[in-house]
Amino acid sequence: MSVRPVLGESVRVADLSFGYHREDVVQGVSFTAKAGGFLGIIGPNGSGKSTLLKLMSGVEKPRGGSVEVADFDIATRSRLELGRHIAVVPQETTMAFPYTVLEMVLFGRTPHLSGFAFENDRDVDVARWALDRTATSHLAQRPVTELSGGERQRVALARALAQEPRVLLLDEPSAFLDIRHEVEMYDLLRELANEGMTIVSVLHDLNLAALYCEHIVLLSDGAVYRQGRPEEVMNYENLTTVYGTEIYVSLNDITGTLNILPLDVTHRAQLAARRAEGEGET
């Protein structure tokens, strides 16, 4: 097929702040997602991850700071233009009416059409390519309302890819997937990043974040606590402090990446006892 992924653009988030009421949900966040890179945003519940993503897609307007894609500030562009640059895969897609998978993926062409229009051959080619990349071609004629959770998320990704975005934002895309579907999804994202697409994903699973992302932004209370390569950011001190529970970090001897495990109540107690003992001796 003639469709090739569009080359990604870098995203620069500069001193971004936002709040729904008085208090700031996001405060002074700055980072840069490299073109063709895979950046992961992690942090505890309520640390502002999803809000940050909404600001980056322009759904919410920041109180201060800016989001720049390539050379323009997204605040200066129309919704339609943003739709041609940035695609978002939400945590979960609920569909109001029984569209077929192909129809839903063709919705991704929305920003490329205007007024009352029918999709042309190229639009259909792009949709077929997106289905192919996400291994959902066989589902094309199925109603989206009848898909399993895993299938639905892959179709949601296909829809986002059909937008031909320069930047792909994902909000915990695997929150409702089992481990195999999760890995398959991130493998595909890794592949897309290697082909040049810029990927920014909020991740719930710290191990997957360590495994797939080159750059990690660790959020705490709406601000960046640390950022950098996974092994710089995701160590015992940082994670334990930010998440507020004992977290054990080791190296995986197969992948060489980090293994991150929480400690259960018994082991937390043992650890605390051992520490108290240690303090008593010195």
Add this chain to the structure above:
Amino acid sequence: MTTHSRLTRQRFAVVISCLSVLLVCSVLACAMIGPVRINLAEVFSPGVEATILFRARLPRVLLSVAVGAALAMAGTVLQALLRNPLAEPHILGVSGGAAFGGVLTLFFADQTMLPAFLVTPVGAFAGALAAMLAVYRLGTVHGKLQPYTFLLAGVVCNAFTGALIMAVNSMADLFQTHGILFWLMGSLATTSYPLVAASFVYVLLGGGLLLRETRSLNALSLGEESATQLGVDVAAVRRLCFVVVSLLVGAGVAVSGMIGFVGLIVPHVTRLLFGPDHRLLLPASALVGGVFLAGADTLARSATGAAEIPVGVVTALCGGPFFVYLLRRKGGQDFGI
């Protein structure tokens, strides 16, 4: 559930042409039905049969087509905006608002000697718009539409306008009350071609405006946030759609009173037949709505021999059970709500 194929220009053309032919045939068939048998050979020469056909039946059938199309389009759009297949102008209180507006103008027209046929449509439209606006404000939090709250606000609005209508009625004298009740019950009986023409202007104008937003309505099926990220100016689309829906419902109520359930049944059946793509669903619903109401009205005026039953009774008798069937069958879970 049977699946439908992707919407192409060809498929659009085929479906719309077929439905248009069906509509024309229905209009002719409905015009032929009635207490007086019409001999086709006689209708082109002046006489009683020509008078009955062209002066009484045809304008009435045409008016029912216009009103059916308007209500069906209103229902289609409301269902898309609320992402809920149970939304309908009646249930959301828009028809109630229009009825109250109409009743109020009828009441004051009588007091001030203003011509009722001029002010009632204005009142109905204003009432529909006010009800829509009230429900919209109540059902939207921080600029985001909350379908559940919206539906509930509609139900409340419906009850509220019902009470207001009764209040106005209780203040009116017996003669006025009769006029108001007669108007509320609704009838498509007309001999006025200008009225028919005006109704079609509303339908075509409103339909044209809505048709341009149908791709946005498709994107809205994914939710408001996803639609925004696909480049849709959700607030603008919503505003335009709500105003046009108020216009269509106001016009419908003004000429024919409260006719319920057309906006519920027609979009649903059309969606089952041709799929949920709004580019096709909206115009197809309009055509099916025309066929449906023309048929219902023909049934209303010819089912019982002597007096006719209000057409709203016929649509409600079809629509009530259909609504229950939808609730039982879908239970909401198919629709992500």
